[in-house]
Amino acid sequence: MTESDSHAYDVVVLGAGPVGENVADRTRAAGLSTAVVESELVGGECSYWACMPSKALLRPVIAQADARRLPGLSDSVRGPLGTPAVLARRDYFTSDWKDDGQVRWIEGIGADVHRGHGRLAGPRAVEVTAPDGTRRTLTARHAVAVCTGTRAQLPDLPGLADVRPWTSREATSAKAAPGRLVVVGGGVVATEMATAWQALGSRVTLLVRGKGLLGRMEPFAGELVAEGLKEAGAEVRTGTTVTSVTRRDGTVTVTTDTGEHLEADEILFATGRVPHTEDIGLDTVGLEPGSWLSVDDSLRVTGTDWLYAVGDVNHRALLTHQGKYQARIAGAAIAARAQGVPILEPDPWGAHAATADHFAVPQVVFADPEAAAVGLSLAEAERAGHRVRAVDVEFSSVAGAGLYGEGYRGRARMVVDLDDRILRGVTFVGPGVGELIHSATIAVAGQVPIERLWHAVPSYPTLSEIWLRLLESNRDT
Incomplete structure (x- = not known):
C-alpha cells in the first residue's frame, strides 16, 4: 500500500470475536484486503466470558454426574469437585484472558488487527481510537461488517450499580465459589451457571420470573432441568420477581415481590442481552444507536449496499455457532459482490443466503x-x-x-x-x-x-x- 491509502482496505470488520474472525477468514481467502478492529480481547465474548469458560466449568460437573449413575464408579466420585483444579482448567481454556494466540491467527491469514474503539464515521469509513488516544480512519472499498455482538442486560433497579452484581462475565471468570449465590433468570445462562456453581460449592437459589426454566424450549425441557437442579441441592423458585437489591458489609439482600428477603454473597443477573451498538457510530449512517440491525439473508443491513451486520447484533439467532455460520455466508456474499458475481435472490440453498436461522437453529443447554x-x-x-x-x-x-x-x-x-x-x-x-x-x-x-x-x-x-x-x-x- 502507498502512504496515501495505507488505511484503505477492501473490507473492514468491526469486532474480533468468532464471528468477526470468520468474516475476515472468508474475505481474505477470497483475496480481499481486510482489517479487523477490536476494543477488548481478540477472540471476543465466546472465548473469554461465554462459551469456552462456561463449558470448561460445566464439563467436570456433567462428568461427575454421569459417573455417579454408574455402579462400580459411583462410590469413587461421591466427594465434592476439586474447585481450584476446575477453575485452573477454565483459566487454561481462556488462555488466562490473553489473546496473543488469536492475534497471531488473524495475522496468519493476512488480515490486519487494529486495537481500539471503532466507530462508523459515515459510509464505508470506520474511525479507530487507539488505547493511547490516537485516531485513524479506515476506509472500506467494498464492505464494513459490524460483528460487535451483545452485552448483558441489567434490570432497572434503583442502586443496582452499587451492588456490583454479576453478569455472565463475572459468573464465568470468578476466582472462587461464593458461599451463597442468587441467580436471577430462567434462560440458558441462568440455568448453566446455577448448575456449575452449585456443583463447585455454592448454595444456589434460582429466581425465575416466569412459570419455568428454558421458556423457548418445549415445557418438559425446563421441567426436567429444574428437577435436576433441585436434586443437586439448588433451590428453584418460579413466578418470582426481584424488586430491590442492596449490598451491605459484603452481604447482598434481595427483596422479592412477595416481600421476602434473601441474603447472598453474590447475585447474578442473567436477564437477557442487548445489542452492543450504542457507541459504534450508527447515527453517522442514518441508523439508531443501540438498536438491533435488520439484515437480509446475505447479512447486508436493510437499505444499504455496503454495511453488513453479522452474528448476535442482527438478533436472528444469539448463538456462537449460528454467528459463525452467518459469517461464512456474509464473507462469501461480500467476496461475490466485490468480484461482480451476481447473487441470485431468493436462493434458499445457495452459498450467499443464511436460511438456517429461519427454521433450523440448534441449541444445547449444558445442564444435568x-x-x-x-x-x-x-x-x-x-x-x-x-x-x-x-x-x-x-x-x-x-x-x-x-x-x-x-x-x-x-x-x-x-x-x-x-x-x-x-x-x-x-x-x-x-x-x-x-x-x-x-x-x-x-x-x-x-x-x-x-x-x-x-x-x-x-x-x-x-x-x-x-x-x-x-x-x-x-x-x-
Missing part, C-alpha cells in the same frame, strides 16, 4: 440433564400455521440409555408436519443428548421426509436409537 433442541417447538409450529403433531418418547425405551447409567431420565419429542411429512422440530432432554442433536439438525435443515428417515438406521445400543422409537410411535399414532 442436558437439553437440546432444533427447529420449532410444538407451540411455535402451531403459531406459524403448520398442521403438526408432537410425538413423544421416553429415553427409558432405549437400551443405550440404560447402559449410560442407572436411573437415566430423559424425553424426546419430534414435531411432525402432517402435510409436508417432514420434521419441523426436535427436542431431546437427558444425559449426553448434546452430541445427539446434530442428527436432528440434519433432518430438520435437510427437510428429510419421514419415510426416508426409516432408512437412517441407528446403531445399537446407543442413545441414537431414540430415532427408531420416535418413528415407531409416529407410525402407531
Whole structure:
C-alpha cells in the first residue's frame, strides 16, 4: 500500500470475536484486503466470558454426574469437585484472558488487527481510537461488517450499580465459589451457571420470573432441568420477581415481590442481552444507536449496499455457532459482490443466503440433564400455521440409555408436519443428548421426509436409537 491509502482496505470488520474472525477468514481467502478492529480481547465474548469458560466449568460437573449413575464408579466420585483444579482448567481454556494466540491467527491469514474503539464515521469509513488516544480512519472499498455482538442486560433497579452484581462475565471468570449465590433468570445462562456453581460449592437459589426454566424450549425441557437442579441441592423458585437489591458489609439482600428477603454473597443477573451498538457510530449512517440491525439473508443491513451486520447484533439467532455460520455466508456474499458475481435472490440453498436461522437453529443447554433442541417447538409450529403433531418418547425405551447409567431420565419429542411429512422440530432432554442433536439438525435443515428417515438406521445400543422409537410411535399414532 502507498502512504496515501495505507488505511484503505477492501473490507473492514468491526469486532474480533468468532464471528468477526470468520468474516475476515472468508474475505481474505477470497483475496480481499481486510482489517479487523477490536476494543477488548481478540477472540471476543465466546472465548473469554461465554462459551469456552462456561463449558470448561460445566464439563467436570456433567462428568461427575454421569459417573455417579454408574455402579462400580459411583462410590469413587461421591466427594465434592476439586474447585481450584476446575477453575485452573477454565483459566487454561481462556488462555488466562490473553489473546496473543488469536492475534497471531488473524495475522496468519493476512488480515490486519487494529486495537481500539471503532466507530462508523459515515459510509464505508470506520474511525479507530487507539488505547493511547490516537485516531485513524479506515476506509472500506467494498464492505464494513459490524460483528460487535451483545452485552448483558441489567434490570432497572434503583442502586443496582452499587451492588456490583454479576453478569455472565463475572459468573464465568470468578476466582472462587461464593458461599451463597442468587441467580436471577430462567434462560440458558441462568440455568448453566446455577448448575456449575452449585456443583463447585455454592448454595444456589434460582429466581425465575416466569412459570419455568428454558421458556423457548418445549415445557418438559425446563421441567426436567429444574428437577435436576433441585436434586443437586439448588433451590428453584418460579413466578418470582426481584424488586430491590442492596449490598451491605459484603452481604447482598434481595427483596422479592412477595416481600421476602434473601441474603447472598453474590447475585447474578442473567436477564437477557442487548445489542452492543450504542457507541459504534450508527447515527453517522442514518441508523439508531443501540438498536438491533435488520439484515437480509446475505447479512447486508436493510437499505444499504455496503454495511453488513453479522452474528448476535442482527438478533436472528444469539448463538456462537449460528454467528459463525452467518459469517461464512456474509464473507462469501461480500467476496461475490466485490468480484461482480451476481447473487441470485431468493436462493434458499445457495452459498450467499443464511436460511438456517429461519427454521433450523440448534441449541444445547449444558445442564444435568442436558437439553437440546432444533427447529420449532410444538407451540411455535402451531403459531406459524403448520398442521403438526408432537410425538413423544421416553429415553427409558432405549437400551443405550440404560447402559449410560442407572436411573437415566430423559424425553424426546419430534414435531411432525402432517402435510409436508417432514420434521419441523426436535427436542431431546437427558444425559449426553448434546452430541445427539446434530442428527436432528440434519433432518430438520435437510427437510428429510419421514419415510426416508426409516432408512437412517441407528446403531445399537446407543442413545441414537431414540430415532427408531420416535418413528415407531409416529407410525402407531
